[in-house]
Amino acid sequence: MDTRTAEELHPPHQTSWLEFAKAHFRDYGMLLSLLAIMLFFQVVTDGTLLRPLNLTNLVLQNSYIVIMALGMLLVIVAGHIDLSVGSIVGFVGGLAAVMMVRYGIDPVTTTIACLIVGGLIGAAQGYWVAYFKVPSFIVTLAGMLVFKGLTLALLGGMSVGPFPVVFQRLSSGFIPDVFGGEGFNYTSLFLGLASVAALIYFSIRSRANQLKHNVETAPFGLFAFKNALLAVLVTAFCYQLATYRGLPNVLVIMAVLIALYAFVTNRTTIGRRIYALGGNEKAAKLSGIKTERLTFLTFVNMGVLAGLAGLIFAARLNTATPKAGLGFELDVIAAVFIGGASATGGVGKVTGAVIGAFVMGVMNNGMSILGIGIDYQQVIKGLVLLAAVSLDVYNRKK
Amino acid sequence: MNAILEMRGITKTFPGVKALDNVNITVKAGEIHALVGENGAGKSTLMKVLSGVYPHGSYSGQIVYEGQERRFKGIADSEQVGIIIIHQELALVPLLSIAENIFLGNERATYGVIDWSAAFARTKELLKMVGLGESPETLVTNIGVGKQQLVEIAKALSKKVKLLILDEPTASLNEKDSDALLNLLLQFKAQGISSILISHKLNEISKVADSITVLRDGSTVETLDCRAETISEDRIIRGMVGRTMADRYPKRESRVGETIFQVEDWTAYHPLHSNIQVVKNVNLHMRRGEIVGIAGLMGAGRTEFAMSLFGKSYGQNISGRVRLRGKEIDVSTVEKAVSNGIAYATEDRKTYGLVLEEDIRKNITLANLAGVSKNLVIDDIQELAVANDYRARMRIRSSNVFQEAVNLSGGNQQKVVLSKWLFSNPEILILDEPTRGIDVGAKYEIYTIINGLADAGKSVLMISSEMPELLGMCDRIYVMNEGSIVAEFESAEASQEKIMHAIVKSGRR
Numbered sequence: 001m002d003t004r005t006a007e008e009l010h011p012p013h014q015t016s017w018l019e020f021a022k023a024h025f026r027d028y029g030m031l032l033s034l035l036a037i038m039l040f041f042q043v044v045t046d047g048t049l050l051r052p053l054n055l056t057n058l059v060l061q062n063s064y065i066v067i068m069a070l071g072m073l074l075v076i077v078a079g080h081i082d083l084s085v086g087s088i089v090g091f092v093g094g095l096a097a098v099m100m101v102r103y104g105i106d107p108v109t110t111t112i113a114c115l116i117v118g119g120l121i122g123a124a125q126g127y128w129v130a131y132f133k134v135p136s137f138i139v140t141l142a143g144m145l146v147f148k149g150l151t152l153a154l155l156g157g158m159s160v161g162p163f164p165v166v167f168q169r170l171s172s173g174f175i176p177d178v179f180g181g182e183g184f185n186y187t188s189l190f191l192g193l194a195s196v197a198a199l200i201y202f203s204i205r206s207r208a209n210q211l212k213h214n215v216e217t218a219p220f221g222l223f224a225f226k227n228a229l230l231a232v233l234v235t236a237f238c239y240q241l242a243t244y245r246g247l248p249n250v251l252v253i254m255a256v257l258i259a260l261y262a263f264v265t266n267r268t269t270i271g272r273r274i275y276a277l278g279g280n281e282k283a284a285k286l287s288g289i290k291t292e293r294l295t296f297l298t299f300v301n302m303g304v305l306a307g308l309a310g311l312i313f314a315a316r317l318n319t320a321t322p323k324a325g326l327g328f329e330l331d332v333i334a335a336v337f338i339g340g341a342s343a344t345g346g347v348g349k350v351t352g353a354v355i356g357a358f359v360m361g362v363m364n365n366g367m368s369i370l371g372i373g374i375d376y377q378q379v380i381k382g383l384v385l386l387a388a389v390s391l392d393v394y395n396r397k398k
Numbered sequence: 399m400n401a402i403l404e405m406r407g408i409t410k411t412f413p414g415v416k417a418l419d420n421v422n423i424t425v426k427a428g429e430i431h432a433l434v435g436e437n438g439a440g441k442s443t444l445m446k447v448l449s450g451v452y453p454h455g456s457y458s459g460q461i462v463y464e465g466q467e468r469r470f471k472g473i474a475d476s477e478q479v480g481i482i483i484i485h486q487e488l489a490l491v492p493l494l495s496i497a498e499n500i501f502l503g504n505e506r507a508t509y510g511v512i513d514w515s516a517a518f519a520r521t522k523e524l525l526k527m528v529g530l531g532e533s534p535e536t537l538v539t540n541i542g543v544g545k546q547q548l549v550e551i552a553k554a555l556s557k558k559v560k561l562l563i564l565d566e567p568t569a570s571l572n573e574k575d576s577d578a579l580l581n582l583l584l585q586f587k588a589q590g591i592s593s594i595l596i597s598h599k600l601n602e603i604s605k606v607a608d609s610i611t612v613l614r615d616g617s618t619v620e621t622l623d624c625r626a627e628t629i630s631e632d633r634i635i636r637g638m639v640g641r642t643m644a645d646r647y648p649k650r651e652s653r654v655g656e657t658i659f660q661v662e663d664w665t666a667y668h669p670l671h672s673n674i675q676v677v678k679n680v681n682l683h684m685r686r687g688e689i690v691g692i693a694g695l696m697g698a699g700r701t702e703f704a705m706s707l708f709g710k711s712y713g714q715n716i717s718g719r720v721r722l723r724g725k726e727i728d729v730s731t732v733e734k735a736v737s738n739g740i741a742y743a744t745e746d747r748k749t750y751g752l753v754l755e756e757d758i759r760k761n762i763t764l765a766n767l768a769g770v771s772k773n774l775v776i777d778d779i780q781e782l783a784v785a786n787d788y789r790a791r792m793r794i795r796s797s798n799v800f801q802e803a804v805n806l807s808g809g810n811q812q813k814v815v816l817s818k819w820l821f822s823n824p825e826i827l828i829l830d831e832p833t834r835g836i837d838v839g840a841k842y843e844i845y846t847i848i849n850g851l852a853d854a855g856k857s858v859l860m861i862s863s864e865m866p867e868l869l870g871m872c873d874r875i876y877v878m879n880e881g882s883i884v885a886e887f888e889s890a891e892a893s894q895e896k897i898m899h900a901i902v903k904s905g906r907r
Binding site: 268269270279286347 | 778
């Protein structure tokens with residue numbers, strides 16, 4: 001049989017920094033771009049960008065986009081698109097307002113009901129896409145119109161608010177400081193340090209496993225540098241926030257969701273199957289994967305997340321308006337594509353989508369501080385989207 | 399009579415394979431020249447060289463056409479001088495009209511504005527020449543395959559054809575349409591148009607051909623002149639298959655056990671046309687440790703049978719029973735078929751077998767993720783161990799298991815597909831064209847793997863269009879034609895001639 005030695009079968013990996021960086025350009029390129037953009041705005045805004053107050057705002061302004069980008073990533077990886085999320089944000093926000101303000105229903109019941117409604121909307125759309133094979137572009141375009149109209153009808157064309165204080169906390173609350181620090185939120189810093197510790201623990205464990213099984217790994221220097229950089233960034237970020245009012249509630253929700261979705265896409269069978277479905281639906285089906293049900297579920301998931309985003313957005317404005325959510329779908333889809341997802345499905349990462357969302361967010365924020373009008377902001381964002389995706393396509397061709 | 403075309407010493411290599419080896423063919427002016435050979439003998443490659451699909455420089459040898467040496471850089475060059483090829487898969491746009499299709503890319507236009515009345519008038523003339531009584535405005539999708547074939551020919555005529563090449567033109571036609579088409583070729587001959595006819599249907603060839611060139615394994619075997627003497631089908635078959643089969647297949651000590659798998663009265667209909675029966679009352683059985691072949695021509699319904707059996711992945715109104723160890727099992731979904739111990743490796747690896755942009759590891763575990771996960775969470779380490787194990791056992795040549803499937807050679811891709819199905823731990827493996835598009839060395843490795851499976855007590859159902867492969871590998875061979883099993887041979891008694899005869903005989907009914 002096989003006469004070759006183990007050495008031949010598993011050639012040892014001695015990758016140089018440069019080779020490795022080249023091979024993994026796509027993984028790191030996006031993060032470096034985000035850092036470069038942040039650095040640029042930090043300089044041109046004379047340091048305003050990273051001030052604690054602005055940093056907090058940055059998180060609050062982008063949370064709902066990031067949360068929806070998680071769901072949109074799955075939809076796009078599965079080979080579909082969802083244009084209706086902006087309208088669902090508006091509709092669910094409106095529904096929450098009507099339930100709490102007009103009917104006096106308590107916030108907890110309202111929140112749960114709204115998330116269920118989001119899921120049902122996703123299910124209604126996913127049903128046509130998955131089982132009737134109507135293109136998702138058409139189904140969700142219809143959904144976009146339907147729910148925009150229903151929001152108007154629900155709110156009677158008026159803004160409804162304000163909300164109970166408990167509900168507002170969803171968006172405007174901060175993690176309370178159990179140590180009672182004056183002007184400095186120790187809890188936030190400790191939470192930040194704890195997550196840094198967890199990040200480092202998991203990456204060391206995974207590297208140890210990779211080494212044990214002779215898998216190609218990043219050179220140790222790069223590995224250490226990457227983790228140290230990440231640790232410094234997260235700690236600095238939490239420290240800055242701690243000097244203001246601490247970690248916003250919404251940041252915690254967002255971080256938990258990001259971690260959850262990263263785990264689901266990387267480590268679970270359902271995540272793996274979604275990638276296979278988007279990569280080659282026929283092969284996935286012939287491998288025993290229930291492709292229809294999986295497609296359906298990605299839309300249900302998208303609906304729930306859009307519902308959550310609707311609640312957060314409404315809570316942030318403290319009022320539900322018929323115009324809420326207008327155009328959000330474009331920001332969300334742009335974030336996922338900037339983050340390296342493929343329009344044909346099968347390719348994309350949670351971390352990429354989150355970074356993409358922050359690229360858009362930092363540009364919005366930075367340009368607003370600089371006083372660039374909404375007109376040219378859109379022009380610049382459009383060009384950045386085109387540039388990011390062209391670069392990605394170019395890289396993949398090489 | 400002088401020659402319109404002479405191809406001299408054509409050699410064409412692909413990485414790892416010599417597809418054509420010093421092929422010579424001479425087509426005389428105004429004759430119908432048949433080109434025969436088994437699947438993979440190099441007929442299509444030769445025609446692609448001729449039509450410029452493989453441009454000058456990518457092959458060695460000389461093409462002399464109408465007395466001049468030609469160096470075609472693309473199809474446009476060969477069409478320019480009147481060489482028109484009609485491929486087996488028709489190149490028509492279904493939702494355009496007949497006239498639009500005929501002039502597609504060659505529109506009757508001045509400054510980009512199409513003169514529709516001229517186009518329609520010309521289309522009518524052309525349709526009359528091929529004997530098609532349809533309006534030029536009819537959409538191609540609304541006419542049958544036979545008529546579509548005629549539209550293709552009309553399209554060729556619109557380009558002032560001198561040498562018409564038809565690749566399996568009657569493969570999907572019924573007898574009446576086939577006859578009409580062959581008569582048309584005879585008419586063209588009378589008008590001085592030469593044709594090259596590639597066909598598996600030897601009775602048609604005996605009927606119309608003036609000379610026959612036989613290709614085998616990429617070389618010219620012989621050229622037979624039908625005008626000098628009558629050439630029998632037996633004579634052609636002998637030329638096609640007469641090769642020695644020394645050591646192309648690894649030896650196996652066959653240990654066949656009890657009957658384990660039975661398919662009874664399996665019937666399936668076309669997925670779109672519910673009145674066309676594609677699989678007709680198929681009955682077969684397999685024993686433990688047995689390799690069973692299904693021989694047949696392309697389009698015989700073998701893949702359709704296998705896919706309809708595997709979780710109803712093809713067709714509609716599927717009926718019949720499947721028994722494993724005598725007990726009827728449910729194969730109505732892929733998931734159920736897999737959990738009942740059936741695996742199906744497709745003939746088209748890239749479209750149906752692999753997720754090309756994913757790595758070897760992920761492709762291997764795709765059909766049995768439960769085998770590497772606990773509570774829906776994938777155990778990376780276990781998955782890696784499984785992938786490395788299969789990579790070593792199947793000798794998948796790659797730098798590691800993280801290499802994307804798209805970057806592997808055909809043979810290694812096939813090994814990944816086989817690994818995927820072996821990891822699902824089946825008892826019955828259906829392998830559809832397991833060595834298609836794979837070079838000779840890798841073929842031997844795949845054969846060794848298949849033999850290993852049979853030795854381990856699995857039953858393998860092997861679908862192949864290469865008869866020597868079936869004869870070299872199988873214990874028993876079923877012959878399928880037009881959706882039915884038409885013959886069954888123990889391999890000791892089987893021969894290519896017998897199989898060909900069974901197919902030809904059943905096709906005449």
